[in-house]
Amino acid sequence: MRRLYPTASPDVGAAEAVAVERKPPDERPWVMLNMISSVDGAAAVEGKSGGLGSQADHQIFHELRGLADVILVAAGTVRAEGYGPARPDPKTREARVARGQAEAPPIAVITGSLNLDWSSPFFAQAESQPIVITAPEADAERLTQARENADVIALGGEVIDFAAALGALRGRGHELALLEGGPSINNILYGLDLIDELNLTFAPTLLGGDPIRILRGAALPEAQGLKLQQVLEQDSYLFLRYVRPQ
Ligand SMILES: NC(=O)c1ccc[n+]([C@@H]2O[C@H](COP(=O)([O-])OP(=O)(O)OC[C@H]3O[C@@H](n4cnc5c(N)ncnc54)[C@H](OP(=O)(O)O)[C@@H]3O)[C@@H](O)[C@H]2O)c1
Helix, strand or coil, X not given: CEEEECCCXXXXXXXXXXXXXXXCCCCCCXXXXXXEEECXXXXXXXXXXXXXXXXXXXXXXXXXXXXXXXXXXXXHHHHHHCCCCCCCCHHHHXXXXXXXXXXXXXXXXXXXXXXXXXXXXXXXXXXXXXXXXXCCXXXXXXXXXXXXXXXXXXCECCCECHHHHHHHHHXXXXXXXXXXXXXXXXHHHHHCCCCCEEEEEEECCCCCCCCCCCCCCCCCCCCCCCEEEEEXXXXXXXXXXXXXXX
């Protein structure tokens, strides 16, 4: 990839592209969101994001996963994309262990319904115990099943208290969380001011129609200003990193 901003550089690897100092707040992990969009704003092609990707995009996805203490994802995306557990390559595992992290990051899935397949590889073959983030007043029978298959964080009441749930992740020692979407949870967490960083890949594609965007749901209480930190390019794909202005 070539870096276009803040300083021009002709050859930047994916590991270098994602390496930046991040300062987690005391009360929760630093939350970095990673999303891909077509130039006209589509976040999915036929219900999945895979059709938008490129080799460099996949490399950035894997490098961000490699850095994360925990991966956060909402149940809609787990079901749509058929999520499995994280499986870092040997080099990433080595780097993680050297940094004092688990070889593979746990994945925390956000769900109200607890409509998840407990026998799927996501739960049954995970190296790091999966985490389920839900509301304490979720269906009692499903909550029992969840507790048999995952580390359950149930905070709030009828609805999840997301700030408290992120606090519980911090309490488990997780300082850096990678949020992988999807658009509904992105909207909620941006609305609560709980996302610190946005890694956005722009795929050089126009799709038209009326697809979902990287955020969807109610309008945010206030427009979220973003500060551009980096722009990279490869094969007409743009890789942007934004942070919240401090
Ligand atoms: N372009 C990209 O980079 C990218 C990335 C990720 C996903 N996607 C695409 O986005 C689509 C999925 O996104 P989506 O917006 O439909 O779903 P989503 O945000 O992935 O998941 C929504 C689900 O999260 C849970 N949830 C959300 N808010 C909650 C709350 N306040 N309390 C409890 N649970 C809550 C609910 O799960 P339950 O139903 O279990 O209660 C809800 O159905 C797919 O097409 C996927 O391919 C694209």
